Amino acid sequence: MRLRIDLSYDGSAFHGWATQPGLRTVQGTLEAALAMVLRLPAVAVVCAGRTDTGVHARGQVVHVDLPEDASYDERLLRRLNGVLPADVRVRAVAPAPPGFDARFSALWRRYTYRVADAPALADPLTRGHVLWWPRPLDVEAMAAAAEPLLGLRDFASFCKQREGSTTIRTLQHFSWERVDGLVVATVRADAFCHHMVRSLVGCLLAVGEGRRPATWPAEITAAGVRDPAVAVVPAHGLTLEEVGYPGDADLAGQADLARARRETT
Template identity: 70%
Template structure:
């Protein structure tokens, strides 16, 4: 049976999602906790989106395949949380519908990047998930620059290349807004993201927002389709994976086939 796990974590103490020998990772901790509870040698996991070192999540989705689960999903979640450290939690566990794949069934991933661009917003209690930016930025300029980035493009200029991997993505939303207290938040949603893409987009737009680059610069970077050293990758700790979107159950298997088809 396939089990879906909805997972949240504070990425500060992790070397990202993916298991790595000798390093503390979310996948490694969660897999080990499941193996302990289920009394099996190992548990294989598939996640919706691999987060980098220091990146947080409160909407991560994971699946695992088990021979059986006599105790039920709710009890499994409670027992796993009893083994895990407090910086990672299983929020919900359920039996996945037919055709579900945490990664390939996903329609989109949504991230938020939080920025405190004024001294009064730099609350020490939220320093681990909010970037303290030393200068005020104009969200109107950033939203204007972001318009050219939305849609299906080759985002090679904003990604760290991986051999054999495409950098073509469909960016569904990229908007900046302020919370009631003035905190600046980037809302970023796409069908998928390549390595460091969100943080590079944020770094590019912050340069526009503080007036160091013109609004048109973001479009020029995108059109060049090559990594631009002038685009700073924003620090990891401001980024949080917020939500994963999936189609109705009847369309899950078809979505897997569409996602697996390489784009050119």
Template identity: 70%
Template structure:
């Protein structure tokens, strides 16, 4: 039986998703709690996207395979949350439909990056989730510069390269808005993201927003096809994985096969 979990966490005290020896990680804490509750030696987890150290999540999706779920999903949900620390919560437990894979069946991931550029609007209660920026930002200029990055592209300029991994992605949305409290939010949605891609895109666009770079600069960096030290990686704490999208149940297996094929 494949079980689907929806998970939320405050990433401030985690060294990212992926389990690492002697470090507190989301995968390590969650797999340990599940193993304790299920009374098994270990639990293998697959997630929709491996978040970096300090990055938060509201809608991370995870799957694991079990011989069965004799106690029921609701009881497992309550017992696991009873073991976990308060900064990590399992929000739902359901049996996954046939062909479901938390990572490979996903059709998109949606992140939000939050920043405030007005000293009077900085809220100390949200300091762990919203970046305080010291200079005014032109939201319209950032939105204009973002449009040239949308589509099927090679994002090598905005990714930390991993041997054997492709940097080709389809960026579906990159929108900037300012709400009534003064918080500026970038909503970024793509079929998948490579390492540090969202934070690099945000860092590049913040340079446009404060007037240090022209609106065409992000597109020029994209065309260069390589990492440039001029592109700053925005701090992790402003970033949250909000939601993961999946196709209808009958298309899950086909989507997983398509995703596994390396793009060139």
């Protein structure tokens, strides 16, 4: 049986999602809790999007495959939350429909990044989730500079290159707005490469404070190479908000499409 698990976590005290020997990670913590509750020697989960050290999630999705003789019932959610630490909460657990893969069946991932650009907005109670920025930002200029980046493109300029992986992504949405005074970026794409969101945000912050023209992000994108002038902003302002999936009938087909290597032409 394959289960779908929806969860949230505060990434502040985790060394990212992926299991690492001797380090506290979200994956390791969840797998240990599942193994304990299900009384299994080991459990392996697959997530929709690996988050870096310090990045939070409100809408992470994972799947786990259980052996045929494993015991599952509707009490699993309550039992998991009974053993998980307070900075991880399981929001839902249910048998996954046929063809569901938390990673490859996803149509998109949506992240937000929150910035406080005035002293009055720097709330110590939210310091672990909001970047404090020392200069005022022009949100309209940032929104205008973000629009030309939409579509299927090679985002090598904003990604930490990994051997054998592609940097071609479809950026579906990239907006900037003020919400309760904070400057909030919303970014949605079919997938993201390593450091992509934090680099995009760093690039647009340079526009927002007037250090770079509105055309600069598009120029950086077209160059197709990592540019040291693009800052990777701190992780704590970033949250994985939601993962979107197609209807049940299209889950397996979407997984096949996602496994295919992307090309820009």
